[in-house]
Every structure is written in structure tokens, then in C-alpha cells.
Amino acid sequence: MTFTWFHRLGSPPYVYGLAQRLAPWCAGSALLLLLAGLWGGLVLAPPDYQQGDGFRIIYVHAPSAWLSLMVYTTMALAAAVGLIWRIKVAHAAAAACAPIGASFTAAALVTGALWGRPMWGTYWQWDPRLTSELILFFLYLGYMGLRASIEDTQRADRASAVLAVVGVVNVPVIHYSVTWWNSLHQAPSVMRLAKPTMATSMLVPLLIMLLAFTLFFVAMLLVRLQAEILRRERASTWIREALKR
């Protein structure tokens, strides 16, 4: 069975051109959605019956946390594809994911701490959710550190790919930590099989922000992916043409 699109995705010049063309659109729509989400979340949504206007931190905290998990999963998937099929573009994608995921994991941890202080009464607790998210942050750092420490790109790709795959076990742990164990962090309001436990007027801006953050990640991934592809390519013909654009 020939998956033509799959094979094309393994071709560096094809992916480079695709990324170059798609990135601005993703960035532009991310910006529009961000503005809409900020307006909806900060202005239109009513205050919460318990947390008042303090709950509005959710509009930056939850999407950051979502990205931290989604980006790691993407990174691990790309790494696995790179390992199994030995596709350079896949390794390039995994490498591109890491700094994006790490920065939003840090944002999730800090915004979470800022939210926890007034609502729970503490910036930090070693509860299952917070602890496993912190571990995720260290996994990202470890991945980037491992890459940086290995000179040869191919060996760096493979070693860090194993780390990415091993670490992906943490992702379901983070998500289910609040249901599997007693924790301070509450259960999911949106990422659940039942109906969301949030009033629609509050939920809609959150969904917009989730989409906005996701599109921003895709845009940044596509930009970094171009850089990572260039670093791994030796063939001159297509690069010469690509650099003209």
C-alpha cells in the first residue's frame, strides 16, 4: 500500500515549502483568535460565583497546560516515527517541538501558581497534578539538553527520540492524576467525556483560546521545522532555490 502523502511528508524540500507557505496563515489566524478569546475571556465572560474575576486566569493557564501535553505527545509521535522509519523530517519536527512545549509548560506552572495562591492558599503543593507537570518540564529540558550534548545530528536525533518516547508515559499520568489520586487540583472541566462543567458564556472564550494557542504552536513549529530541515540537509539544489524565497 502506498501512502503517497506519507511519503511526500518524508521529503525535506516538500515539507520545507509547505511549512513556509502555511506558517503565516497559522500565525495570522492564531492572532485573530487570540484577540477574540482575550476579549471574550477578559471582558464578555461573567465573573465566577466562587472565584470572581480571579478565574479569568483560566484563559491563559488551561491553554498553556493543554499545549504542554499536546506538544509533548506530538514530539513523542514524531520521534517514534523518526526512530521506526528513519525519517529525518520526523526528527526535525520533534526537535522543533521541544522549545515550544517547554516554554508553555513553564507558563502553565507559573500561571497555575499565581492562580493557586488566592484560591487554594498556596503557590505550590506536591500534589500529583503539579508534580507530574513539573516532571514534564524537566523531560523537555532533558530532551533539549541531550540533543545539545551530542555533536552528531543523527545520533542526537536517535538518543533524544528514545527519551521523548519514554517520557510520553507521563502525559496520561498528568491528565488522569486528578482522578486516579487524591489531589488538590480539581478534576477536568473541559477535557472529559461528560458535558463540560462550565457555563457556556465562560466556556466559549476558553475553546477559542485553546484553538488560538494550538494554531500558534503549529505556526511556531512550522518556522522552527524549516530551520531544523536546513540544518539536516546536504543536497544543494533544492536549498539554493528555497533560500531565494
Place this chain on the structure above:
Amino acid sequence: MREFLDMGGYAAFVWPAYAVTAAAFLYNWVGARRALREARAAARRRLAAGEGA
């Protein structure tokens, strides 16, 4: 406007949270573009040096 900035008394937590997130966006925006810029420059250098990039 003042009420908006006050965030119901939670301003000291809400606005820094938004600022930190904005910093993450900025880091990514600047960082990704710089990474591409440098990779392109490096590729041009390799081509000029006749390495076949």
C-alpha cells in the same frame, strides 16, 4: 476601566499571569524566527563555501 484593571481584587495575580503567558508567546515568536534566520544564513555560508550545503 479601573474596575477592569482591578479584576475584582485579584489584579496582583491575574495580570502577572497574563504577562507571563505573553512572555512565552514573545519567546517563541522571536526564538523561532531567529532560529530560521540563523539556519538560512548558515546554509548560505555552506553553499558559498562550495560544500554542496
Place this chain on the structure above:
Amino acid sequence: MTPTRRRRLILVLGILAGVSIAGALALNAFRRDVTFFFDPTQVAQGQVKPGQAFRLGGMVKEGSFTRQPGSLEAHFVVTDFAHEVTVSYAQVLPDLFREGAGVVAHGHLDRSGTFVADEVLAKHDEKYMPPEVARSLKRRHGESRADTNPPAGSPASGS
């Protein structure tokens, strides 16, 4: 899929499975030490080592909050609707502390079985709604679990 790729796929899946099993075994073995808080039922079952500091989690029982006027020391009951523990705490309570709401307290049991807390954190649920919706819910269900009023004598009630 070529045999080589199949081998690599199996290797990757094997690594994944191995790490998952190792992780599950480790977490299971350390279950008690990994427990973030014990609920009143677990305390009643003696799952906490005597004399040890631990975290107690549950719901603040409605009507159980008392505080001597002029003093910070407060007493309230934490319940999981099967067992109860009386808690005493002498510091400022968090803003979201409410009867009928969740709480996680750190401290130890004294000889009389009262939990002497050195830290009380408010635990809130995953529900978000505007005040009007909460009020209409309360009207429909009477004094519901989602109590919007802080207990009398607690800092947030202004007394």
C-alpha cells in the same frame, strides 16, 4: 512494512510498555507515600501512621464551623459523608474556605482524635458559573453543596 521497520516498531512499543509497567508498579508500591491527602474514611481505617503529620482532605460539614469571638482559633468538621474528623486551626483561613466546600488540611491527630492543622487549603471543584446561575441552583436545591456564603465568623464573611 519492512521487517527492519517492524522490528523497530516492536522495539519502540516495547520500550513504551516497559516504562508504563515499571511506572505503574512503582506508583502502586509507593501508594501510601504518594498519597497527597487521606480522607476521613482512610483515617478511620487507621491508614495513617500514628503521630505522623499528614494531609486530611474532604468537605467542610455544613454548620460545623465555630470560632471563639476575639480569637483566631476555629473548629470545623471535615467529612467524606461516611466518616468525620474534627479539625482545629489557629491561623487565617483562605478566602475560598466555605462550609460545604472542599478543604485540604496539613497537621496531625492529637490524643483526643482532633486533627490539629498547621495549614488549611481550600479545594474548589471544577464547576464554573456566573453568580446568577449559582443563586438559581441554590434556590432550586435548597442549601446545596455549592454554598456561596462563607461560614459565620470566618474572615471572608466580614465578621
